[in-house]
Amino acid sequence: MSRRRLLSAVAIRKLEGSIFIAPWAFGFLAFVLFPLGYSLYMSFNRVKITASGVEYAPVGFQYYREILLADGGLLYNDLIPFLRQAIMMIPVIVVFSMLVAILLNQRFLGRGLFRAIFFLPVIFSTGQIIQEFITQGEGALAFVEQFQIAAYAESYLPKSWAAPVINVLNSFVLVLWYSGVQILIFLAGRQTISNSVYEAARIDGADPWETFWKITLPGLTPFILLNLIYTVVDLFTFPSNPIISKVNTTNYGLSSALAWIYLMIVLLFLGIIFYFFSRANRASQRIR
Amino acid sequence: MRWETIDWQRWLVLARNFFLGKEANKGFIFRLFMYLILIDTAFIYVKPILYMMTTMVKDMTNLLDPSVIWVPRSLYFGHLSEALRLLKYGTAFSISITVSLSVALLQIVSCAIAGYAFARLEFPFKRTLFVCLIFTFLMPPQVTILPMIIMFKNFGWINTYYPLIIPAIFGHGLKGALFVIIFRQFFSTLPKELEEAAKIDGASVFRVFFRVMLPISSSAIIVVFLFSFVWNWNDFYYPSMFMFSSKEVPLSISLSRLAASLSAEAEQSGPSIFAEPIKMAASFLIIMPPLIIYSFTQRWFVEGVERTGLVE
Numbered sequence: 001m002s003r004r005r006l007l008s009a010v011a012i013r014k015l016e017g018s019i020f021i022a023p024w025a026f027g028f029l030a031f032v033l034f035p036l037g038y039s040l041y042m043s044f045n046r047v048k049i050t051a052s053g054v055e056y057a058p059v060g061f062q063y064y065r066e067i068l069l070a071d072g073g074l075l076y077n078d079l080i081p082f083l084r085q086a087i088m089m090i091p092v093i094v095v096f097s098m099l100v101a102i103l104l105n106q107r108f109l110g111r112g113l114f115r116a117i118f119f120l121p122v123i124f125s126t127g128q129i130i131q132e133f134i135t136q137g138e139g140a141l142a143f144v145e146q147f148q149i150a151a152y153a154e155s156y157l158p159k160s161w162a163a164p165v166i167n168v169l170n171s172f173v174l175v176l177w178y179s180g181v182q183i184l185i186f187l188a189g190r191q192t193i194s195n196s197v198y199e200a201a202r203i204d205g206a207d208p209w210e211t212f213w214k215i216t217l218p219g220l221t222p223f224i225l226l227n228l229i230y231t232v233v234d235l236f237t238f239p240s241n242p243i244i245s246k247v248n249t250t251n252y253g254l255s256s257a258l259a260w261i262y263l264m265i266v267l268l269f270l271g272i273i274f275y276f277f278s279r280a281n282r283a284s285q286r287i288r
Numbered sequence: 289m290r291w292e293t294i295d296w297q298r299w300l301v302l303a304r305n306f307f308l309g310k311e312a313n314k315g316f317i318f319r320l321f322m323y324l325i326l327i328d329t330a331f332i333y334v335k336p337i338l339y340m341m342t343t344m345v346k347d348m349t350n351l352l353d354p355s356v357i358w359v360p361r362s363l364y365f366g367h368l369s370e371a372l373r374l375l376k377y378g379t380a381f382s383i384s385i386t387v388s389l390s391v392a393l394l395q396i397v398s399c400a401i402a403g404y405a406f407a408r409l410e411f412p413f414k415r416t417l418f419v420c421l422i423f424t425f426l427m428p429p430q431v432t433i434l435p436m437i438i439m440f441k442n443f444g445w446i447n448t449y450y451p452l453i454i455p456a457i458f459g460h461g462l463k464g465a466l467f468v469i470i471f472r473q474f475f476s477t478l479p480k481e482l483e484e485a486a487k488i489d490g491a492s493v494f495r496v497f498f499r500v501m502l503p504i505s506s507s508a509i510i511v512v513f514l515f516s517f518v519w520n521w522n523d524f525y526y527p528s529m530f531m532f533s534s535k536e537v538p539l540s541i542s543l544s545r546l547a548a549s550l551s552a553e554a555e556q557s558g559p560s561i562f563a564e565p566i567k568m569a570a571s572f573l574i575i576m577p578p579l580i581i582y583s584f585t586q587r588w589f590v591e592g593v594e595r596t597g598l599v600e
Binding site: 020024119262 | 319322323325326329330332333334337398401402404405406409410411412414417420421423424425426427428429430431432433434435436437438439455457458459460464468492493494497514515518522575578579582583586589
């Protein structure tokens, strides 16, 4: 009797849980999994949209071969500069947002005002407004032009790397505009480290430099990973991204193949980050 | 002679305490440095907005006068009314506000339900579905955009705003996965005793969720609402894909059409000095509503972010 009741209680709990998750699971099937499979199917077919419906003619791996091997203009010409730029932007964004979050966490006069201003990027950094700022030239830093840093970079760096360095410097302010959510995440993360740890460290005579490296940084490690992931996802899915604008309705099959290759690249990139992060984490734990 | 040295030393200590502080983060030099960084960065963030607001009220003489850089000598609101006309502000605004507001409200409810299920409830394939959630978050929307266009075309939803709103009912839509994750994190930080007390009183899961859990999650709701509203308001990609040939478009598309027509004009009849102030006026009109909402919710928003714990 009691066994049966226990079982049915578990069953009821599972049923309730299923009802709660059902809408999301349905949405996942309808708006993620089905389109995903569909686009995979389309990437192997020549798709023709006619008045009466959609026609498919299987072409095998033709589009993939075209993108990866035959025509470099489709993927590599945009992808490689973009990847180089991303590799440099990501650390800048993460370090900058950590610095700002730590500063904003201090007690000082006008903290509320500064916080309000520093969250402005959360509002603007999506959408058309940021495009307007780019075309306006609001992205550049004055000192870059003054000291002709571009010329130095060109003469001292290998050619393929000079362009992205100059690019990042020229759009440095925009890099800062991308870091709104990251500042938020670090601020929230900083709250998870309890104040008593800092107090104990202070009583033991640790200076702020040591406190940062021994307490704040290790405490923030999970948030660094989170921010890395968020930044990668954000950069790689930003609509102004050069590859993304090539996924359009002119050629469904080719665009789908491109989108799938791109998805694999994103997952690979995240995989690399996870790999290095877990290795770095393990190494630092061994030292401690 | 002796008291003089003591006095001298005392002053030195006082001065040191003033400049360096008893603790390093309280001293004058540190403070100065901190304010320097903060003010510099804040200026970077505020400058485009200031530029936008000052440029749009400059008339012909102010625009041509090289001595006027920031503050115009007189105010001129012609560009604003021109931008209002070109943006078709009335209809575009009502579309934008309908879409963003309804998506935001739907996402709050549906993402909270899904987030609660992931945080507290049991159901079959929970781990698999959680992996699906993470995947949805990581996946670039471009991978699924083309099939969705075909799918919505079959439903006859192209050039309406159903494709933007319907996915939100199921906890998807623009960045829906992120909001589910935020709610999941929030609910898993709440103490379990809250629900247990209600359950012992004989309340069902639905009652517990809608009467106990949802009302106390105001901080997470504000964070999700603001993100969802603002991102949907600014979003250009989805409307441009689903509403490409519609006459009535949201503001984000309206702005890009305006910019395109201005640059086409510039190619035909040479660059006009009025293009810039009109564009700035249009940008101002577009960011105004989220800015107003932000200024009201900002206080709770900042607190909410800290209390939500956003992440583990």
